[in-house]
Amino acid sequence: MIIVSDSSPLISFAILNKLSLLEKIFDNLYIPQSVFNEITSQKKPFTQKLQSFTEHRVRQVKNDFAVELLLKDLDVGEAEAIVLAKENNIRDILIDEYKGRKIAFTEGLFPIGTVGVLIQAKKKGFINALKPELDKLVVNHRRISKELYTKALNLAGEK
Numbered sequence: 001m002i003i004v005s006d007s008s009p010l011i012s013f014a015i016l017n018k019l020s021l022l023e024k025i026f027d028n029l030y031i032p033q034s035v036f037n038e039i040t041s042q043k044k045p046f047t048q049k050l051q052s053f054t055e056h057r058v059r060q061v062k063n064d065f066a067v068e069l070l071l072k073d074l075d076v077g078e079a080e081a082i083v084l085a086k087e088n089n090i091r092d093i094l095i096d097e098y099k100g101r102k103i104a105f106t107e108g109l110f111p112i113g114t115v116g117v118l119i120q121a122k123k124k125g126f127i128n129a130l131k132p133e134l135d136k137l138v139v140n141h142r143r144i145s146k147e148l149y150t151k152a153l154n155l156a157g158e159k
Contacts, residue, residue, distance in 0.1 A: 002028040003112075004085040005094035007035045007077045008142075010054065012096070012114040014039075014046035015140045016133055019053045021121050022094075030059045030090070032080035059084055074100055085109055115144065115152045122156045130156040 003026045010031070013019045022029050036058045039050040061067055061080045070079035078100040085093050086107060093109045094117065095101050101111040115134070121127045131153060138144055144152075153159060 001026050001092060002030070002088075002090050003092040003094050004030050004032070004059075004081050004088075004090050005035065006081045006096070006100065007031075007038045008096040009094045009114045009117070010035070010039055010050060011044075011046065012137055012142050013117075014049050014053075015142065016136055018121075018127070018133070019049065021117065021126055024126050025117060025120055025124070026092075029057055029094070030084065030088070031057050032061050032077065032084045033058055034080045035077040038077055059088070062087055070103065073103060078103075082107055082109065114142070115148060119152055119155050129158060131158050 010019070013022060031054055036054055039054065040047050061083050063083055066083045067076070067079045070082060074082075078095060078097065081093055081095060082100075082104050085091070086109070091110050093104045093111050094113070095104055095111050096113040101113065104111040114137070118127065118130055118133050122130045127133060134144060134149055134152060
């Protein structure tokens, strides 16, 4: 499976020190230039780790007009990720923000977030437990609603 990623999930997997999970679960992962720029800004934590993981995965968006239309509702990374996926006939998109996921879905894409990937990783035996990963994200100020937290643990069989 090929997937296009926004910045938030990449940052989350860097926090968890589990970027390699993305390579285990997806055949290829692409990111738009704006996402690369955002996650490799010198002011950001994990810059070196993210740059090394993503520099060969950057793809250019061709349809700037489509990006401009999406910028009314989304940030540039989310907008470019959606357009890049559509331009390359990639159906799957890794995106965490609710609004971005909703728009991606209306654009015919299949959004999955950090928590969804972690659930897949648990089911495939790549991680032993979901709860410690979710807790580490929460401690590091990644937004996970109580409802999503509980639902994820149930789906992973960790009530």
